[in-house]
Amino acid sequence: MGQTITEKIFSEHVGKEVYAGEIVRSPIDMVIGNDITTPISIKAFEDSGAEKLANPDGFSIVLDHFIPAKDIASANQARISRDFAKKHKLKNFFDEKDMGIEHALLPEKGLVVPGDVIIGADSHTCTHGALGAFSTGMGSTDLAFAMITGGNWFKVPETIKVNLSGKPGQYTTGKDIILEIIRMIGVDGALYKTLEFTGSTIPHLSMDDRFSMCNMAIEAGAKSGIVAHDEITAEFLADKDLARAPKIHQSDADATYCMELNIEVDKLDPVIAYPFLPSNGHSVVQAVADKIKVDQAFIGSCTNGRLADLKVAAEILEGKKVHEDVRLIVTPGTQKILREATKLGYIDIIVDAGGVVSNPTCGACLGGYMGILGDGEVAISTTNRNFVGRMGSRSSKVYLANSAVAAASAITGYITDPR
Ligand SMILES: CC(C)[C@H](C(=O)O)[C@@H](O)C(=O)O
Numbered sequence: 001m002g003q004t005i006t007e008k009i010f011s012e013h014v015g016k017e018v019y020a021g022e023i024v025r026s027p028i029d030m031v032i033g034n035d036i037t038t039p040i041s042i043k044a045f046e047d048s049g050a051e052k053l054a055n056p057d058g059f060s061i062v063l064d065h066f067i068p069a070k071d072i073a074s075a076n077q078a079r080i081s082r083d084f085a086k087k088h089k090l091k092n093f094f095d096e097k098d099m100g101i102e103h104a105l106l107p108e109k110g111l112v113v114p115g116d117v118i119i120g121a122d123s124h125t126c127t128h129g130a131l132g133a134f135s136t137g138m139g140s141t142d143l144a145f146a147m148i149t150g151g152n153w154f155k156v157p158e159t160i161k162v163n164l165s166g167k168p169g170q171y172t173t174g175k176d177i178i179l180e181i182i183r184m185i186g187v188d189g190a191l192y193k194t195l196e197f198t199g200s201t202i203p204h205l206s207m208d209d210r211f212s213m214c215n216m217a218i219e220a221g222a223k224s225g226i227v228a229h230d231e232i233t234a235e236f237l238a239d240k241d242l243a244r245a246p247k248i249h250q251s252d253a254d255a256t257y258c259m260e261l262n263i264e265v266d267k268l269d270p271v272i273a274y275p276f277l278p279s280n281g282h283s284v285v286q287a288v289a290d291k292i293k294v295d296q297a298f299i300g301s302c303t304n305g306r307l308a309d310l311k312v313a314a315e316i317l318e319g320k321k322v323h324e325d326v327r328l329i330v331t332p333g334t335q336k337i338l339r340e341a342t343k344l345g346y347i348d349i350i351v352d353a354g355g356v357v358s359n360p361t362c363g364a365c366l367g368g369y370m371g372i373l374g375d376g377e378v379a380i381s382t383t384n385r386n387f388v389g390r391m392g393s394r395s396s397k398v399y400l401a402n403s404a405v406a407a408a409s410a411i412t413g414y415i416t417d418p419r
């Protein structure tokens with residue numbers, strides 16, 4: 001019987017053929033915690049009486065949400081992870097010296113590899129599926145279980161096949177594709193399912209596009225998102241010192257899917273998700289007609305804080321100025337992205353235009369710090385959630401978009417079509 005990539009990954013991990021719906025106990029290749037969720041996992045780990053991690057090199061802690069510390073509470077919270085990392089001599093502990101948002105940082109470090117089973121105590125752990133891995137978010141105590149045993153239980157998810165056809169137009173990105181999918185099926189349209197992205201569009205999508213798509217699978221309720229390994233994946237991995245040898249799987253032609261979605265990407269305009277749900281998508285053409293004034297433009301997060309995002313922002317901002325009524329905040333996903341963007345001149349262009357560039361952090365994305373919205377303020381943001389109060393005041397509003405839309409809107413002061 002044909003299998004999906006996800007079924008193949010689990011079959012390989014558990015040593016027998018398994019299919020959607022089966023409950024399996026699988027070993028895990030990488031367990032990921034962050035500054036907010038790891039302290040709870042550490043407490044559960046210690047309360048259990050465990051002394052050693054089952055697989056120390058398969059455990060990463062990334063301090064990213066409130067780093068450098070935004071207040072006393074976050075400073076104290078970070079210390080719990082620092083002390084644990086020191087005590088257990090963790091190799092994969094990422095603090096201020098080598099910082100980045102976990103879902104941008106780990107792929108860059110070669111710590112997540114095609115064919116892996118990955119869990120993280122962060123809902124956007126699904127991002128890593130872009131590398132042809134099974135990757136999903138879990139709770140902190142589930143993480144503790146994996147820290148202690150090296151594995152966890154899973155129900156092998158059914159798969160929704162997303163057929164993407166055609167070459168994307170200029171400024172239509174992975175972000176627009178996933179916003180369109182969520183618009184079509186809703187925020188619970190893929191509950192407990194895998195979204196497998198396939199079709200003639202895939203060879204036109206960079207790894208940065210694929211990470212954005214898989215990142216927001218959770219916003220449709222999906223367990224995971226996945227793109228099969230191809231030449232673009234291989235090229236991304238080529239300069240990395242990989243933690244494991246990649247295992248490359250493709251779905252069989254006769255694999256079983258629970259649903260198929262078809263999107264003609266060549267006809268897709270950039271999509272804007274209006275407040276207060278990622279499923280509230282409208283074409284940018286509609287948004288322009290609606291004359292939506294913005295107070296802040298934010299480019300960053302695990303969805304769109306990668307080099308391609310800073311590049312397109314710099315291209316659009318070059319020789320221009322951010323509108324006098326708008327604040328532009330740009331947060332690179334990792335120090336490496338910041339360094340490359342500096343070398344390529346993107347940071348100078350953004351600062352010359354009047355933008356602020358921050359250190360890598362989750363920061364503004366979750367209304368943490370550095371870019372919190374005040375009462376009634378409106379943001380155009382490249383992040384993944386626009387719930388009530390997500391980026392600050394409960395009366396503020398967040399419109400989700402790609403980085404080209406955010407940069408163009410920063411210049412005009414209204415949601416703008418970069419084309
Ligand atoms: C802090 C963390 C638990 C949370 C998540 O899981 O998604 C955060 O990253 C977010 O985006 O809201």
Ligand code: SF4
Nearest residue numbers: 124301302362365366
């Ligand atoms: S960047 Fe935003 S969405 Fe991503 S992990 Fe951080 S807070 Fe969550």
